[in-house]
Amino acid sequence: MATAAPVVTVLSGLWPGATYAVARALLAADPSLLLVRYDLTGTGDGYTCRVMCSGTGATAERRGALLHGDMSRTLRDEILPTVARLARTRPYRQVVLLPPAVVEPESVAAACTGCVVDGVPLSDLVRVDSYVTVVHGDFLLDALNTGDDLVRLGIPAGRDDHRALAEVAVRQIEYADTLVLWGSCAGGPFDTAQVHALLHHLAPWAAHLRLADDLIDATGLATRLLDSGRHRPDTPGTLARGVEGFALGVHDPTPSYDVVSAVFRACRPFHPQRLHETLDAINTGVLRSRGHLWLASQPHIVVTWEFAGGRLTLGALGRWQAATPEEQRHHFSDRRRLAASVEWHPYYDDRHHYLVFIGVDLDPAALHRALTRCLLTDAELADGPAAWRTYTDPFAGRFTLADALPMPAGGAL
Known part of the structure; x- marks a missing residue:
C-alpha cells in the first residue's frame, strides 16, 4: 500500500520574530513536528538552514550560498529538495518550512512546479497543505506605505533584489490561504481593528486568525493551522x-x-x-x-x-x-x-x-x-x-509578449 506523502506547511512573514514565535508554538503543540528554517545572511549572498524538532531537542545547522545569487533557483534546487529529503526520512512527521523572510509564497509554489528531487517529482514526495503568512499588526501600515526597495532598506535578500518592501508585504498576504495577525497595535484597539479590517480586504479569500497577545494557545493554534487542506494548487496567482x-x-x-x-x-x-x-x-x-x-x-x-x-x-x-x-x-x-x-x-x-x-x-x-x-x-x-490604434499612446512599447501571435486582420479589435 502506498504511503501518503508527508505534509508541508509553508510559514512566511516579513517579521521573523513573529513568524518564528508562531512556528515555536506549533513545535510545542506537536513534538514530532519538523521545523526547517532558512535565514539569509546579512550580505544577501548566503543562507543558514536550521532543522529543529522539539521532541528530541535536536537542532542541525548548516550554511550555504545562494545559487548564482538567485532566490528562485535556490528555492527550486536547494531549499525544496532539502525539505523533501528530510520528509522522506521521517515519513510520519509533518514539516513546517520557514523560508527567508523576503520570499513570497507564490515563488515557493512556482518553484514546486517542475521541481525534481533525485529523479522524483516533488509532488510525489511531499504535499503542501497550506501557505500561512504571519503579519505583525504594529508594522503592517508602515510596510504598506514603504516604496523603498529591500537593498536600500538593508533587508537581507538576494543580490540586486529591488522589490519594494510594500510589494513583498502585499504579495505575501494575497497569496496566502491563511493569515495570522500577530500582536496588538501600540496605538490601541482601534488601530488593531483597522489592521484586521485591512487584511480582510487585502485577502478576502483567506482564513483569518488573530493572536491578540504573546500568550498563545499552542494546541488551538496547531489545530487551526496544520492539516487544514486549504491550499489548492490550481488556484492562480494574484495577477x-x-x-x-x-x-x-x-x-x-x-x-x-x-x-x-x-x-x-x-x-x-x-x-x-x-x-x-x-x-x-x-x-x-x-x-x-x-x-x-x-x-x-x-x-x-x-x-x-x-x-x-x-x-x-x-x-x-x-x-x-x-x-x-x-x-x-x-x-x-x-x-x-x-x-x-x-x-x-x-x-x-x-x-x-x-x-x-x-x-x-x-x-x-x-x-x-x-x-x-x-x-x-x-x-x-x-x-x-x-x-x-492611431491615438497618442504613452504606453506604446511598454508591453511585450514573448509568444506574440499575429494580430487579427482588418478592422477587428
Whole structure:
C-alpha cells in the first residue's frame, strides 16, 4: 500500500520574530513536528538552514550560498529538495518550512512546479497543505506605505533584489490561504481593528486568525493551522485571478475602521492618453490596487495593474482570447475559457477592466468618476478600432509578449 506523502506547511512573514514565535508554538503543540528554517545572511549572498524538532531537542545547522545569487533557483534546487529529503526520512512527521523572510509564497509554489528531487517529482514526495503568512499588526501600515526597495532598506535578500518592501508585504498576504495577525497595535484597539479590517480586504479569500497577545494557545493554534487542506494548487496567482474567473477583491464602499475597498468594472476601453494623465490622481490615498485592463490603442493585450508603496507597475499578462486565433485558444486554461464565455460581450468580446482599490478614507464615488472619465466616449467609440490604434499612446512599447501571435486582420479589435 502506498504511503501518503508527508505534509508541508509553508510559514512566511516579513517579521521573523513573529513568524518564528508562531512556528515555536506549533513545535510545542506537536513534538514530532519538523521545523526547517532558512535565514539569509546579512550580505544577501548566503543562507543558514536550521532543522529543529522539539521532541528530541535536536537542532542541525548548516550554511550555504545562494545559487548564482538567485532566490528562485535556490528555492527550486536547494531549499525544496532539502525539505523533501528530510520528509522522506521521517515519513510520519509533518514539516513546517520557514523560508527567508523576503520570499513570497507564490515563488515557493512556482518553484514546486517542475521541481525534481533525485529523479522524483516533488509532488510525489511531499504535499503542501497550506501557505500561512504571519503579519505583525504594529508594522503592517508602515510596510504598506514603504516604496523603498529591500537593498536600500538593508533587508537581507538576494543580490540586486529591488522589490519594494510594500510589494513583498502585499504579495505575501494575497497569496496566502491563511493569515495570522500577530500582536496588538501600540496605538490601541482601534488601530488593531483597522489592521484586521485591512487584511480582510487585502485577502478576502483567506482564513483569518488573530493572536491578540504573546500568550498563545499552542494546541488551538496547531489545530487551526496544520492539516487544514486549504491550499489548492490550481488556484492562480494574484495577477491572473481576475481573467481566470476568481474574485480579485470585494466592493465594500462603507468604511470599516476607515478601511474601504472599491471595485471598478467596465467593458469599453480606456483612452491611453487620458488614463496616463490620471494615474497619479487615481492612486492618491490608495494603499493597494490590483487588477487588469485594456487600452483602445493596444486591444490585443491584457494589461496588468499593480500598485503598492507608491509604485504603479503595468505589465502584460498575455493576449485576450478574442485577439488569439481560434486554433491557439486551447493554450488558455479551461477555467479562463469558461469565465470568458460566461461574460462574453457582443462587441468587446472577452475584453474588460477589473480593478480593485484598497485604502484608508478612500472616496469610492470620486475614484469611479475619475476612472470613468478615462473610458472612450460615445463619439470615440463610434470612430471604431482603426481610429483607436492611431491615438497618442504613452504606453506604446511598454508591453511585450514573448509568444506574440499575429494580430487579427482588418478592422477587428
